[in-house]
Amino acid sequence: MPALLKNLVAMMVSIAFAVWPVMAHAGPDAKLPRASYMGVSQDGEVTRFSADLSKAVGYNVYVVADPFRVIIDLPEIEFEGLADASGEPVGLVRDFRYGIMETGRSRIVLDASGPVLIEKSTISRHAGTKPARLVVDIVATSRETFQRLKTVEQPDPPPAPEQAAEKVAETPSPAPPMSDVERAEQEISAAIAAMQDASTVPIPRPKPKIGQAPLKRAQRPARAPGAKRVVVIDPGHGGIDPGAISRRGTKEKAVVLDFAKRLRAVLERAGKYKVILTRDKDIFISLRDRVKIARTSNADLFIAVHADSVRGRRARGATIYTVSEKASDREAEELARKENRSDIIAGVDLDEESDEITGILIDLAQRETNNHSLFFAKKMLTQMKRVTKMNARPLRSAGFRVLKAPDVPSVLFEMGYLSSSADERQLKSKTWQRKAAGALAASIDRYFSTKLAQKE
Ligand SMILES: [Zn+2]
Known part of the structure; x- marks a missing residue:
């Protein structure tokens, strides 16, 4: 120059x-x-x-x-x-x-x-x-x-x-x-x-060695007696990625952020949990960073919140997803593919992504974590079906990248479909949000008290 x-x-x-x-x-x-x-x-x-x-x-x-x-x-x-x-x-x-x-x-x-x-x-x-x-x-x-x-x-x-x-x-x-x-x-x-x-501009991070990540579980600091459980709530999409958009213009990224904040308020009021939101404003977070937040905060539970849309207007109700290598059905597979596109939509160079997430799914730690995830999903279903309409198949699984933290039990909550105007009305209603957040908080309570009774 x-x-x-x-x-x-x-x-x-x-x-x-x-x-x-x-x-x-x-x-x-x-x-x-x-x-x-x-x-x-x-x-x-x-x-x-x-x-x-x-x-x-x-x-x-x-x-x-x-x-x-x-x-x-x-x-x-x-x-x-x-x-x-x-x-x-x-x-x-x-x-x-x-x-x-x-x-x-x-x-x-x-x-x-x-x-x-x-x-x-x-x-x-x-x-x-x-x-x-x-x-x-x-x-x-x-x-x-x-x-x-x-x-x-x-x-x-x-x-x-x-x-x-x-x-x-x-x-x-x-x-x-x-x-x-x-x-x-x-x-x-x-x-x-x-x-x-x-x-x-993010600086490329060094790639972790394969096999390094699962060790994290063993290295996890022991919980101090009386320490609060860490719950990470992950409102999907955000910023450049709006997620699903209803015919009336309701954006998934806004509805899920609203609900996440409400859930945080309910959980914090009880005083038993340390609650972390992966985002509390309209910004983009990559899928890898969402997983990373769960892991670095030593989360005890990770809950992704979404409100997708599907073709046709008939599909209704909430669904709770866990991660699996093979999807439980076609619709779940399609939905995971859609959700996993978030990084592509936002222009993330997947070449630069490490295999931190992809390479370790088969690890034993992941399997054990999956059992906890499923256990929580069932508790959640018991509570949620009392307050809201659930999908005909309310528990499903697919390869959601955001649920792949190997040592953090994780579920993805699809609150309903933005393609259904009945669901859309509900998702935007403060009364419904309060009821659903209350039920979700109750299932978190049940989950941890059962885990405690089993001495983890
Ligand atoms: Zn979504």
Whole structure:
């Protein structure tokens, strides 16, 4: 990089640090860049994705495989009110979506129809009423070329602040004259965005050795007498992944978060449990991280909460799922496949996922854990059927990735179907939520008191 540019970046970063406390004072959401347009167009061989933003930001664009997706990582963007242009395939892009990943970080995911390469990406500065425009051009390639480039490339490198700032500087047309204040403001926001971008992109973690994970059970610290049991509640989906959406627009990610918070309140009121929510706001958590939260918090019980939809409107009632290698039936298998797609929807590179979860399912510790999971599922059914309509087959199993912590008894509670308007009404009702949370809390009580009687 030219020395001049390097100096400029160093200067911008130091200005950014100097003004940071002042900006932070204005409130975290006061100056979020706002998206006003997103769309895909095709020109010859090139498929172009464009997004209009109220100001230029640092970004990181890369491609992941299986399935092929283009990922654009950005600082937090305000997407509210953006007309949804996705749905129709254009050129090499089958569909796209966008949303928050976590506070300070958002993402756009393009589903590609096959292996693609990024030909070019730029972001222009905004000028007057003209928004900043992010442009990503993609072209088709062969799987072989894709893989060759991927192995040469560093896996998913977090952008250095300089790189991101360089991208911002890559203005395709000369920027119109700006006042010094405007220029300084833009440079600062670009530098801050670049820093946020760089500091929040996850760093690839070292892969654990196979066989290491099951040992965890033996290493688990002994429970101190009178210590509270740890219950992890996992509201499904979130952020960029909405989960199921009803015909009236109810989103699974919102309904399950509501219920999880209610359940936490009921459990905490009793004072017997330490309750952890994997998320308590509208952010995305990968399936691996959900499992990880269960394990690192030494959870005694893990309850994933979902409200899916199925084809047709007739399916009704709640279902309790446990994990199994072979699904109990076709519908369970289909549902697990759908739930396991959460990471793909959010653009997680499954290549980077360790076999932490997949390789150890057959372990004895897992089998023992599965017995506990099933035991809890039965207790839960006894309580739940008193307060709510259960599905015709209320206990089922399939290969849910989120239930694969080898040492934490785990169930997945499908509260009902968002494809059924009767279920939807119920799921949104405060009265129903209170009753269901009460019944679930009662089953947790029964489960632990029985375990205690059996001396675990
Ligand atoms: Zn779900």
